[in-house]
Amino acid sequence: MTAVHARQGAGPTLLDGSAVLSFRAMASPITLTVLRPGPDGDACLERAAEVIRDVERTCSRFDAESALSLANAAPSRWHDVPATLVWAVEEAHRAYWETGGLFDPRVLDVLLSWGYDRSLPFGSGEVDRTASSVPMTPPPDRPDGAFPWWPEVARGDIGWRLNLAGQPIDLGGIGKGLAVRWAAAELANAGQGYSVDAGGDCAFGGVGPDGDGWHVGVEDPADPDQLVLVLDLIDTGCATSSTRLRRWRVGGAPVHHLVDPRTRRPGGDGLVAVTVVASDPAWSEVWSKTLFLAGAAEIRSRAERLELAAAWVEEDGTVGTTTALDPMVIWRRGDV
Amino acid sequence: MTDSAKVRRRATALALIPATAGVFGASVAWASSHDPFSAAAGAAGAPAASAPAGQTTTPDPQATVDQKVTDLAAKISQAQDRIAQLQATLDAQTGGTAPQPGTSAASKSTSKTTAPAAAGAPAAAAPAPKPAPAVQVVTKPSGA
Numbered sequence: 226m227t228a229v230h231a232r233q234g235a236g237p238t239l240l241d242g243s244a245v246l247s248f249r250a251m252a253s254p255i256t257l258t259v260l261r262p263g264p265d266g267d268a269c270l271e272r273a274a275e276v277i278r279d280v281e282r283t284c285s286r287f288d289a290e291s292a293l294s295l296a297n298a299a300p301s302r303w304h305d306v307p308a309t310l311v312w313a314v315e316e317a318h319r320a321y322w323e324t325g326g327l328f329d330p331r332v333l334d335v336l337l338s339w340g341y342d343r344s345l346p347f348g349s350g351e352v353d354r355t356a357s358s359v360p361m362t363p364p365p366d367r368p369d370g371a372f373p374w375w376p377e378v379a380r381g382d383i384g385w386r387l388n389l390a391g392q393p394i395d396l397g398g399i400g401k402g403l404a405v406r407w408a409a410a411e412l413a414n415a416g417q418g419y420s421v422d423a424g425g426d427c428a429f430g431g432v433g434p435d436g437d438g439w440h441v442g443v444e445d446p447a448d449p450d451q452l453v454l455v456l457d458l459i460d461t462g463c464a465t466s467s468t469r470l471r472r473w474r475v476g477g478a479p480v481h482h483l484v485d486p487r488t489r490r491p492g493g494d495g496l497v498a499v500t501v502v503a504s505d506p507a508w509s510e511v512w513s514k515t516l517f518l519a520g521a522a523e524i525r526s527r528a529e530r531l532e533l534a535a536a537w538v539e540e541d542g543t544v545g546t547t548t549a550l551d552p553m554v555i556w557r558r559g560d561v
Numbered sequence: 562m563t564d565s566a567k568v569r570r571r572a573t574a575l576a577l578i579p580a581t582a583g584v585f586g587a588s589v590a591w592a593s594s595h596d597p598f599s600a601a602a603g604a605a606g607a608p609a610a611s612a613p614a615g616q617t618t619t620p621d622p623q624a625t626v627d628q629k630v631t632d633l634a635a636k637i638s639q640a641q642d643r644i645a646q647l648q649a650t651l652d653a654q655t656g657g658t659a660p661q662p663g664t665s666a667a668s669k670s671t672s673k674t675t676a677p678a679a680a681g682a683p684a685a686a687a688p689a690p691k692p693a694p695a696v697q698v699v700t701k702p703s704g705a
């Protein structure tokens with residue numbers, strides 16, 4: 226098997242016939258790989274990296290100067306915004322309707338009320354926040370959270386305009402999925418195959434370094450050094466939603482970032498991680514997040530009904546997979 | 562010796578041959594009827610070739626041993642059939658959830674890395690788990 230290595234914070238590196246570019250963006254390590262790159266391989270890698278950085282600049286809610294932060298600051302007004310933000314909001318809106326409202330970027334107010342108003346040091350240990358003054362329940366005129374979301378976009382004389390219809394949004398998950406989608410498009414003709422690895426969100430082109438597919442490990446959330454599954458993926462996207470990292474305490478109560486918009490509480494009872502393989506990385510992210518909210522009791526029936534290729538890890542370590550995913554599984558740890 | 566004497570002697574010798582054979586045959590028949598090995602084989606109920614009426618026969622020890630081997634082989638086959646029946650009954654009682662060789666009891670689905678056991682196969686020791694193949698990418702939580 227071809228070894229693929231990456232060097233942090235530098236230009237593309239050619240190792241074992243693969244060009245690799247690694248950097249950090251969107252609070253995650255990013256690795257772009259092109260197999261047996263063509264003459265434009267390095268240029269494609271640089272363009273793919275720039276696409277990811279552009280999404281970060283535009284859609285981050287942790288950067289007070291980003292287009293999203295400016296729109297969030299006055300969500301009832303029209304704003305001149307870059308096309309990247311318009312496309313991201315439109316895709317988020319599509320996901321909102323496609324999932325029956327389970328994917329709802331408006332849960333931002335809940336996250337803010339739990340003190341997740343900045344990039345928190347989840348990797349450094351237990352994070353304890355005090356509750357903020359942001360209300361944790363829907364406004365009185367919008368009871369039970371079941372009100373529809375209708376952001377508006379318009380093409381102006383000099384560009385795009387956006388109105389968030391009165392509520393700030395978080396594009397974190399789908400923003401990264403879209404960044405992976407667009408970066409993958411830049412790498413499609415860069416060589417004989419590619420991978421975009423943005424932590425939980427990935428895209429794979431071609432048949433992998435050895436011609437038998439990309440071998441993708443699914444992390445054990447109980448032990449990041451271990452895998453629970455190995456998948457064989459060709460020309461597809463993949464995303465994992467997990468509470469292994471982004472969990473903290475608010476006044477002593479445990480919370481995590483996967484908020485159920487129906488209850489406005491941490492969702493996914495009994496689950497720790499969900500992985501979905503779908504042709505598009507952004508929709509892999511959408512489905513992994515919304516499947517997580519089904520919880521351990523319902524996830525299998527929901528995933529099978531939607532015919533999703535999905536795997537999940539329950540709190541007791543049990544690993545489940547759907548019939549659509551099983552043909553992609555080339556290894557399963559014996560005790561799960 | 563005259564020729565007539567020779568003739569008489571030969572006639573006497575020829576006359577004695579049937580008598581000698583009769584005595585010998587009677588002795589063999591008596592010994593056969595008092596052979597304890599032959600009686601034991603008959604008590605076991607094994608089918609024995611009966612001699613035609615008026616003839617006497619001796620038991621073949623090799624044939625007796627072969628018959629016993631045949632009987633034991635039949636019993637082994639019956640025992641194997643019984644084990645298979647019991648295994649099938651056990652599977653039915655557990656609703657097919659009994660752990661099978663090559664599968665994990667905790668697994669909620671069958672992947673292509675696990676082979677279902679043949680029905681009725683005796684339980685075997687679980688093979689050592691295979692190490693994970695080398696991977697190019699690991700999907701994990703955002704930010705990890």
